[in-house]
Amino acid sequence: MRDSCNFEAVQAKVAALRTDIVRMITAAGSGHPGGSLSAVEIMATLYFGGVLNYDAENPKAEARDRFILSKGHAAPVLYATLANAGYFPREELTTLRAFGSRLQGHPDSLKLPGVEVSTGSLGQGLSISSGLAYALAFPASAQSPTVFTLLGDGELQEGQVWEAAMFAAHYRLSNLVAIIDNNELQIDGAVSEVMDVRDISAKLSSFGWYVLEADGHDVRALYKELTTAKAHKEGPAVVVAHTVKGKGVSFMENQCGWHGKAPNAEQCAAALDELCAPGEAALSVSDRPADREVV
Amino acid sequence: MSEKKATRAAFGETLVELLYEGVDVYAVDADLSGSTTTAKLAAVAPERHLNVGIAEQNMIDVAAGLSLAGKTVFTGSFAVFGTGRVYDQIRNTVCYTKLNVKITPTHAGISVGSDGGSHQMIEDIALMRALPNMRVLVPADFNSTKAALRIAAATPGPFYVRMGRANVPSLYPDTGGFELGRARILREGCDVTIVACGVEVYLALEAAELLAAEGIQAEVIDAFSLKPLDAATILASARKTGFVVTAEEHSVIGGLGEATAALLAENPGVAVKPLRRIGVQDRFGTSGEFEELFREYGLDAQAIHDVVVE
Numbered sequence: 029m030r031d032s033c034n035f036e037a038v039q040a041k042v043a044a045l046r047t048d049i050v051r052m053i054t055a056a057g058s059g060h061p062g063g064s065l066s067a068v069e070i071m072a073t074l075y076f077g078g079v080l081n082y083d084a085e086n087p088k089a090e091a092r093d094r095f096i097l098s099k100g101h102a103a104p105v106l107y108a109t110l111a112n113a114g115y116f117p118r119e120e121l122t123t124l125r126a127f128g129s130r131l132q133g134h135p136d137s138l139k140l141p142g143v144e145v146s147t148g149s150l151g152q153g154l155s156i157s158s159g160l161a162y163a164l165a166f167p168a169s170a171q172s173p174t175v176f177t178l179l180g181d182g183e184l185q186e187g188q189v190w191e192a193a194m195f196a197a198h199y200r201l202s203n204l205v206a207i208i209d210n211n212e213l214q215i216d217g218a219v220s221e222v223m224d225v226r227d228i229s230a231k232l233s234s235f236g237w238y239v240l241e242a243d244g245h246d247v248r249a250l251y252k253e254l255t256t257a258k259a260h261k262e263g264p265a266v267v268v269a270h271t272v273k274g275k276g277v278s279f280m281e282n283q284c285g286w287h288g289k290a291p292n293a294e295q296c297a298a299a300l301d302e303l304c305a306p307g308e309a310a311l312s313v314s315d316r317p318a319d320r321e322v323v
Numbered sequence: 324m325s326e327k328k329a330t331r332a333a334f335g336e337t338l339v340e341l342l343y344e345g346v347d348v349y350a351v352d353a354d355l356s357g358s359t360t361t362a363k364l365a366a367v368a369p370e371r372h373l374n375v376g377i378a379e380q381n382m383i384d385v386a387a388g389l390s391l392a393g394k395t396v397f398t399g400s401f402a403v404f405g406t407g408r409v410y411d412q413i414r415n416t417v418c419y420t421k422l423n424v425k426i427t428p429t430h431a432g433i434s435v436g437s438d439g440g441s442h443q444m445i446e447d448i449a450l451m452r453a454l455p456n457m458r459v460l461v462p463a464d465f466n467s468t469k470a471a472l473r474i475a476a477a478t479p480g481p482f483y484v485r486m487g488r489a490n491v492p493s494l495y496p497d498t499g500g501f502e503l504g505r506a507r508i509l510r511e512g513c514d515v516t517i518v519a520c521g522v523e524v525y526l527a528l529e530a531a532e533l534l535a536a537e538g539i540q541a542e543v544i545d546a547f548s549l550k551p552l553d554a555a556t557i558l559a560s561a562r563k564t565g566f567v568v569t570a571e572e573h574s575v576i577g578g579l580g581e582a583t584a585a586l587l588a589e590n591p592g593v594a595v596k597p598l599r600r601i602g603v604q605d606r607f608g609t610s611g612e613f614e615e616l617f618r619e620y621g622l623d624a625q626a627i628h629d630v631v632v633e
């Protein structure tokens with residue numbers, strides 16, 4: 029964890045991640061743009077703001093902090109982050125979901141460096157992170173690596189999340205930081221309408237967690253709360269990040285229809301027009317089939 | 324066949340032995356530490372025994388997390404909860420990521436007894452066998468259970484070791500001679516091959532005694548390793564006797580019987596007579612004592628005998 033953060037550099041990565049996400053999902057012809065775009069600032073602050081301690085040259089370094097993407101369908105934002113962090117070539121991003129690619133539809137840790145564990149079936153990341161945090165903190169040491177895990181708000185409907193929430197507080201896992209990408213949408217509609225999870229902060233607080241909240245698209249706010257959460261040593265901490273699903277692409281924002289649908293070439297060009305400097309949008313996204321919907 | 328002991332009794336004892344031998348061993352249990360016997364590890368190394376409460380899904384994935392830090396991790400609970408309730412956690416996290424987690428619940432099969440059908444797990448072998456990267460061991464007595472747990476600990480990656488609650492006779496004098504993928508011939512014979520696993524092994528040996536009194540020489544094989552299955556040993560015996568009967572305290576769907584059926588079907592002509600499968604015939608269990616249940620479900624020595632002479 030650095031003492032200071034170059035927010036301009038993080039912001040530049042935010043822009044790069046968004047264009048990468050749109051390009052790779054368009055190239056794949058399927059994937060999950062909404063929940064990837066909502067988590068961009070979170071991922072950029074972790075990896076490029078100096079919150080997460082990692083070495084892309086040595087992905088298995090023992091002292092590294094761990095990041096686990098519990099909401100595995102947001103694989104595109106993880107892949108874009110790892111590529112920009114140097115784990116693998118950025119050109120590989122457009123192989124997303126293709127036969128033979130290391131960039132599986134959901135993260136596969138046996139294939140891609142930087143992925144700590146395979147995810148995709150929701151509700152498991154907090155349990156995995158809790159077990160990992162326990163092991164890394166024993167024997168107890170001030171230098172214990174921190175385990176960060178990113179969950180969706182809809183994912184909180186999985187009962188296992190609350191089993192893990194109890195466990196992490198009971199075992200006082202102070203090297204565990206959960207982040208909730210609280211974009212208020214899920215596949216079938218608004219979280220509040222499909223199955224209301226209600227007050228996430230109050231719930232986790234009552235479970236014994238140290239709860240912080242942040243505007244999930246403000247890298248300064250995220251940096252402040254994530255570093256505070258990491259420094260908290262009295263038990264597990266959570267940052268509830270308030271986000272907008274599809275953030276950055278006007279026609280995707282707050283639309284649950286863009287949870288698991290790829291843009292076609294035209295929509296991709298329009299998205300990149302919004303995200304990029306003029307001229308940059310002309311970058312090709314290959315000729316792989318587009319506009320297939322994943323249900 | 325003298326001293327009777329439950330296979331589950333080997334669990335906690337082996338964990339403690341592994342710890343003292345320097346294995347970085349952990350156990351994660353779900354409020355059943357006394358029954359599974361993982362409490363024995365907690366007694367000597369409390370920091371290595373995590374009790375998650377009544378939360379089996381969390382149990383499997385906490386174990387997964389521990390394994391990511393290089394630990395050798397055993398899970399607890401009863402087989403019905405420790406495999407069935409957590410199938411997705413075992414599939415999508417443990418097996419898909421090929422983690423060093425040993426799925427080792429106890430109280431498998433109808434020999435659980437009086438707890439009844441809700442607690443008598445009879446499709447766990449089918450579930451675990453179907454998973455890529457999973458190895459399946461079904462030990463028959465206390466010593467072979469110790470051996471199975473040791474093989475699981477020494478071999479990286481996911482394992483399922485099936486243990487039971489009932490006291491069963493000792494069949495092996497020690498833990499030596501067991502290997503992944505290797506069956507053991509406990510009695511030689513030339514008229515019929517009985518391939519059994521778990522508690523059915525000693526019942527097959529009893530059936531062999533009944534058959535011998537009638538002049539029928541049964542060869543009894545302890546399958547032990549259901550995945551990988553010891554094809555060579557089973558086929559060689561089938562070639563010799565021409566008649567194979569399988570016996571398992573498990574559904575006839577997806578277990579040892581079907582694994583053997585596939586093996587024989589892929590090697591036509593080895594067995595002359597059609598395969599017969601002893602097992603639970605696509606029905607749930609019910610409350611009762613061991614002898615009552617094994618008679619009702621056609622799993623006892625008499626039932627094995629009857630199928631052979633039929």
Ligand SMILES: [Mg+2]
Pocket residue numbers: 063180181182183209210211212213214
């Ligand atoms: Mg959501």
